[in-house]
Amino acid sequence: MARLVLHERNVPYAIKVGDQEVHICACGLSGNKPYCDGTHKKTLDEKDQTFIYDKEGRTKLTSFYPKN
Ligand code: FES
Numbered sequence: 001m002a003r004l005v006l007h008e009r010n011v012p013y014a015i016k017v018g019d020q021e022v023h024i025c026a027c028g029l030s031g032n033k034p035y036c037d038g039t040h041k042k043t044l045d046e047k048d049q050t051f052i053y054d055k056e057g058r059t060k061l062t063s064f065y066p067k068n
Pocket of ligand 1: 024031041
């Protein structure tokens with residue numbers, strides 16, 4: 001069963017690990033989870049809109065429920 005998971009944050013969490021700062025992905029798009037790989041930059045123009053991201057790009061989501 002497919003599940004829709006919403007990620008509202010579009011910048012990583014910065015945490016300290018010892019002397020280093022590590023960036024943890026919060027957008028859900030990183031190809032190197034749990035670490036941020038910069039892919040979140042694709043989401044920075046989102047303004048009160050929801051998109052589905054896949055290999056071909058992104059599609060604006062207009063409804064969470066299929067129309068019957
Ligand atoms: S926060 Fe997800 S790739 Fe940067």
